[in-house]
Amino acid sequence: xxxxxxxxxxxxxxxxxxxxxxxxxxLSQTKVMPIVKANAYGHGLDRIATELESAGAEWLGVAxxxxxxxxxxxxxxTKLLVLGYTPPTRVSHAINHDISLTVYDxxxxxxxxKHANGMNKSVNLHAxxxxxxxxxxxxxxxxxxxxxxIDTKNHLRLEGLFTHFACADEPNKTATQNQIRQFDKVLNQxxxxxxxxxxxxxxxxxxxxxxxxxxxxxxRAGIALYGHAPAHGTPLxxxxxxxxxxxxxxxxxxxLPAGHGISYGHQYHTQNNEKIGVVAVGYGxxxxxxxxxxVLIRGKKVPIVGNVCMDQCMVQLDGIDDARIGDEVxxxxxxxxxxxxxxxxxxxxxxxxxxxxxxxxxxxxxxxFNGK
Numbered sequence: 001x002x003x004x005x006x007x008x009x010x011x012x013x014x015x016x017x018x019x020x021x022x023x024x025x026x027l028s029q030t031k032v033m034p035i036v037k038a039n040a041y042g043h044g045l046d047r048i049a050t051e052l053e054s055a056g057a058e059w060l061g062v063a064x065x066x067x068x069x070x071x072x073x074x075x076x077x078t079k080l081l082v083l084g085y086t087p088p089t090r091v092s093h094a095i096n097h098d099i100s101l102t103v104y105d106x107x108x109x110x111x112x113x114k115h116a117n118g119m120n121k122s123v124n125l126h127a128x129x130x131x132x133x134x135x136x137x138x139x140x141x142x143x144x145x146x147x148x149x150i151d152t153k154n155h156l157r158l159e160g161l162f163t164h165f166a167c168a169d170e171p172n173k174t175a176t177q178n179q180i181r182q183f184d185k186v187l188n189q190x191x192x193x194x195x196x197x198x199x200x201x202x203x204x205x206x207x208x209x210x211x212x213x214x215x216x217x218x219x220r221a222g223i224a225l226y227g228h229a230p231a232h233g234t235p236l237x238x239x240x241x242x243x244x245x246x247x248x249x250x251x252x253x254x255x256l257p258a259g260h261g262i263s264y265g266h267q268y269h270t271q272n273n274e275k276i277g278v279v280a281v282g283y284g285x286x287x288x289x290x291x292x293x294x295v296l297i298r299g300k301k302v303p304i305v306g307n308v309c310m311d312q313c314m315v316q317l318d319g320i321d322d323a324r325i326g327d328e329v330x331x332x333x334x335x336x337x338x339x340x341x342x343x344x345x346x347x348x349x350x351x352x353x354x355x356x357x358x359x360x361x362x363x364x365x366x367x368x369f370n371g372k
């Protein structure tokens with residue numbers, strides 16, 4: 001299959017993905033754990049994971065054990081860390097498939113112990129400290145006792161210790177420096193007690209860009225790996241580029257008279273005799289049902305008019321005399337030196353580029369290629 005077979009699709013450049021991974025590793029001067037949760041930020045879990053494994057990634061980070069198990073099923077052999085909650089009943093699956101789990105609560109540890117003991121096998125754990133995110137993790141003042149508990153239990157193998165930054169994309173805030181200090185206190189306590197933790201990690205994409213001192217043994221690269229800045233205040237380093245374009249087709253063109261309603265609810269009416277096109281993408285693909293959306297056609301930015309439908313939407317084509325049915329339409333990406341980025345869309349939607357990318361529907365074909 002080629003992209004010419006598709007009505008709506010994603011084009012994903014694997015050469016750029018590998019280059020981004022290599023560049024982040026060079027910049028961080030430490031191990032890099034690519035984060036491939038949420039269908040690899042919309043890019044396609046299986047193919048992205050296998051490509052990163054072949055590029056030399058020692059670790060991959062997922063949110064749920066189902067993601068990790070699906071990677072094992074397709075033959076991914078790199079180390080896998082589940083960053084979120086795993087039910088205790090799935091500990092056996094983690095052990096049998098060599099999947100590392102996150103622990104963040106004394107009760108969760110005790111539940112994991114029961115299941116690991118029942119198998120008479122060890123489960124690999126990364127302990128999480130809540131230094132200021134207010135999400136998962138024990139508080140720093142309980143961190144030493146938490147690690148000591150894990151270290152003294154049979155069939156629990158302490159493989160890593162980590163935290164997560166809440167405001168690393170705002171380098172002028174003091175929050176991240178405070179979190180680093182809290183994390184360092186726990187590390188110092190462990191060192192004084194001669195408790196070894198093989199792998200220390202803290203930084204997400206924004207953290208590794210803005211806080212050199214927080215790179216430790218590994219950084220967890222998510223949004224930057226896919227070529228997007230974590231925030232407007234945290235631009236990407238040179239040499240990192242977007243890997244995805246989102247495209248569709250112009251599938252209808254017609255002249256409609258003044259006063260003609262467009263789409264469900266007739267939220268838009270033609271003002272004059274207008275050229276209205278239909279493109280084969282809708283909210284079922286991840287394009288939100290809201291006003292203010294634009295696409296590129298023949299290198300020009302044109303507005304979507306009327307409500308976005310599940311599978312299609314309408315565009316105003318006045319001024320594009322050479323538009324033809326079958327034309328390629330760009331939602332994210334470049335066309336004839338014009339560009340719409342995931343961040344542009346996020347700004348229009350009042351959200352973040354992470355949400356735009358993670359919302360790219362699984363039903364859309366992913367067309368993977370190597371270079372232009």
